[in-house]
Amino acid sequence: MAEARSAAALSFQVTHDGVSVSYDQELLRDIWHAFSRQYKRRTGRFKNNFLAGTFPANGFTFALVVAAISIFSVFRRDLSFGIVPFIQTYFIHYIFGDGILGQSLSVLLSAAIVWFLLIQILRLSLKALLSYKGWMYESVGKPVSTPTKVWLMFLHFISKASPMLHSFQGALPHLPLPSLDETVNKHLRSMRPILNDEEYADLEFLSERFRRGVGRRLQRYLMLKSWLSSNYVTDWWEEFVYLRQRSPIMINSNYYALDTLNEHPTTNQAARAANLTWASLQFRRLVDRQEVTPFSISPKSKVPFCTMQYERLFNACRVPGVEVDRFLVCDDAKHVAVYHKGCWFKVIVHNGKRLLDACELQYQFEQIIKGDYEPSNAERHVAALTAGDRTHWAKARKSYLGSGVNKTSLHAIERSAFVVILDEEEQRWDPNDSSRLDQWASVLLHGKAYDRWFDKSFNLIFTKNGHFGINTEHSWGDAAVTAHFVEWILVKDIVDEGYDDKGNAMGAPREKIEPERLRWDICEEGEAAINVSLKVANELISDTEMSLLVWTEFGKGLIKKLKVSPDAFIQMTLQLTYFRNQGKFSLTYEASMTRLYREGRTETVRSCTVESSNFVRAMCDPNKTREERLQLLHQACEQHQHLYRDAMCGKGVDRHLFALYVIKRYLEEESPFFDKIFPPTYLLSTSQTPLNQCDEEMKGLSQEQRLRLITAGGGFGPVADAGYGVSYIIAGEDTISFHISSKKSAANTSSKEFREELQRSLRDMRALFLSTKKTD
Structure with a gap:
């Protein structure tokens, strides 16, 4: 057309x-x-x-170099290290001669070369500066060391140069490769709490054989890769952990996040969708213009983080392949794809001259909601293909959606800025009825399988009563970037923009554009393929149990009085809960980021340690005193914090072992050590949702306004068939939210029972503190 x-x-x-x-x-x-x-x-x-x-050079510094070289040239002094006479003699002389014009061009070109060389030296110095990680190991509450003070002073000075989103990318250090001995020793120690003496002795023997044998050869190959790449693990991690996986990404990979708990700014679904869609497009504009701060994760210390993942947040989609998927990022998108009542629509967000206002987007959403549409069965369920087996989806995409109107509609979805879902049901949080939040989380995690496009970088989901949530594909990036984005748009929506007294988006439409319904012509064989994916997805949904807990009896405020890390405190609570629920210790996964390094993603903190197991046993032993338990808690928390810092500084265990395993598979080497330990089975998989990444935007907010923005965070599906997935967010001084997932088919797990045990553990941990306080 x-x-x-x-x-x-x-x-x-x-x-x-x-x-x-x-x-x-x-x-x-x-x-x-x-x-x-x-x-x-x-x-x-x-x-x-x-x-x-x-960066950190600019036009002013270039002018200074030009001026310096020019002034000294007048006095027959050469600051260009011979570059000016060389260019003048061998290039400029033959074209412009030796006059003023030729001399001026020689000075200008030479200044550009000198300026560029100085920039490279400066950025190499900056990379060396950013390689310092001593600040990570500074004890909280103790005086800062002199090297860290000097380092922070330099960073503070550099931050005054107004860095852009990607200003530090080329200056970030490469992820360091740990030594083989260090990783093997750490791995062995992490397995001690979950193995008996005989099993541990066997693992010791295999570890020593690996260290002295094939491990050294694999390490040499990996060392070569670390020299030749920006990050020795990220490309393999994205390929083998995400893009080569053939199982459904719904529940198994995608994750979700919830709306605010204490604020419901409007019950008008179209208005809420319009405001947050508009806010999302404003964030996209900031990313395009590189106006998002590279310090967004740590605004106070001004430590830059890798910002690669922001480039894949918008206009992006995972595309299925028979053996391996690929991730498509478009240069631009002037529309969003919208799903409502079984139909897909193309909603224009940019008219070619400007971004549409929120009220103009609301008009389009209202037309969709008011419309009387009768979708075919295949049209209603076509998105179920994204929820099923990946190979099946790739074949169906090529066979049934690869031509005609189907291809046009498919491209409209995959190449949209993002997807907006207008659900037909209401959702809400009821402090007196936990099942309401459980249901809401389930809807965000998987919906009905056919009412989400799980391949898109993210789906914004709006309930009938105006609540909001997000479902995010995992291969392009991690939860920290999604959390930053969601936090930013919620501030924009609730604090900055708001709604009129009727609950509508502010303003009056200057232009009314009709949404375009996407057409489908799917044959019977295509419909049968859709039903195959739908059946697989429904079986996965029926086997998933979600239980959420919004804990308000205490929060970060009380934990800090114990002088331990809030994250470490929660991890010890989860270890106690898991032990009581399962009667044993298991390998525990806690995600930490490695974005202090270029193209860094995540590393594993193995939270089940010798120290944590000693603490848990003390909590379960009635003969132990509170003082003994408290001492063991501090030891466990200190060890956990040390492991967390190591993980952030590239000294973790799992990514190194993963990369060695990939090389082992490439070389087709035999390794009893890897046969024994790989892949690791994490029966407790945990993650903390980061918070307060928008300090600049929230700087002027009152405490009451900040409370309005408290969310329950987000969650993910169970990672292991017989395990638990637990996500948590320490949302305030008195609020901690937990998202617990498990499989109903597993005889040993129950999300609801884990939630009950978790409440008991939280109260026992609080009693430990309160009783100590009384004795002081």
Whole structure:
């Protein structure tokens, strides 16, 4: 249709009077605006990439270099290390001669070369500066060491140069490769709490054979890769952990996040969807312009983090393949894809001249909600393909959605900015009825299997009564970036924009654009393929149990009085809960980030340690005193914090072993050690949702406004068939939320029972503190 309209915009006709030219002025203007927008975007992107690549230098420093070389040239002094006479003699002389113009061009070109070389030296120095990690191991509450003070002073000075989103990317250090001995020793110690003496002795023997034998050869290959790549593990991690996995990504990979708990700004579904869609597009604009701060994770210490993942947040989609998927990122998207009552729509968000206002988006959403549509069965369920087996989806995509209107509609979804889901049911949080939040979390995690496009980078999900949630595909990035994005748009929605007294988006539409319904023509074989995926997805959904807990009896405020890390405190509580629930210790996964390094993603903190198991046993031993338990708690928390810091600093165990295992598979080596330990089975998989990444935006908010923005965080499905998945967020001084998942088919797990045991453990931990307080 667009091609036909473009052709009709300008036409020629030969008549007796000559050549007659007719044109549609308005359409030509629209074409010009589209061209102009693309030109401006590409020019702006080039400019921003150049500025980010030359940070912390700028135009002023270039002018200083030019001025210095010019002034000294007048006095017959050469600051260019011979570059000016070389360029003048061998290049400029033959074109412009030896006059003023030639000399000026020589100085200008030489200054550019010197400036560029100085930038490289400066950025190498910055990389060396950022390689310092001593600040990570500074004890809280104790005086900061002199090296860390100097280091922080330099970083503070550099931050004054107004860095852009990607300013530090080229200066971030590469992820360090741990020594083989160090990793094997750490792995062995992490297995001690879950193995008996005989099993541990066997693992010791295999570990020593691996260390002295094939492990050294694998380490040499991995060392070579670490020298030749920005990050020795990330590309393999994304390929083998995500893109090569053939099982459904719904529940198994995708994760979700919830709306605010204490604030429900409007019950108007279209208005809430419009405001948050508009806010999301504003965040996309910030990313495009590189105006998101690279300090977003740690604003107080001004430590830069890798920002690679932000580039894959918008206009992106995972595309299925028979053996391996790929991740598609489009340069631009002027629409979002919308699903409602079994139909897919294309909603324009940019008219070629400007982003549409929230009230103009609300008009389009209202037209969709009010519409009377009768979708076919295949049309209603087509998105179930994204919830099923990946190989089956890849074959069905090529066979049944690869041509005609199906291909056009498929591309409209995959190449959209993101997906908006307008659900037909209401959801809410009821402090007196935990099942309501359980249901809401389940809806966000998997929905009905066919009402989410699980391949998209994210789906914004809006309930009938105006609540919000998000479902996120995992291969492109991790929860920290999603949490930052969600926190930002919620501040924009609730605090900055708001709604009128009728619950509508603010303002009046300047333009009313009708949404376009996407058409499908799916044959019977295609419908059968959809039903195969739907059956697989429904079986997965029926086997998943979600239980949530919003704990308000105490929070971060009380934990800090114990002088332990809140995260370590929660991890010890989870260890206690798991031991009481299962009667044993198991390998525990806690995600930590490695974004202090270029292209860093995550590392595993093995939270079940010798120290944590000693503490848990003391809590279960009635003969132990509170003082003994408290001492063991401090030891366990200190060890946990040490492991967490090691993981963030590239000294973890799991990613190193994973990379060695990939090389072992490539070389087809035999390794009884890997046969024994790989892949590791984490029966307790945990993750903390980061908070307060928008300090700049929230700086002027009162305590009451901040309470309005408290969320329950997000969660994920069970990682192991017989294990638990637990996500948590320490949302305030008196609020901690937990998301617990497990499989109903497992005889040894129950999310509801774990939640009950978790409440008991939290009260026991609080009693430990309160009793200590009384004796002080």
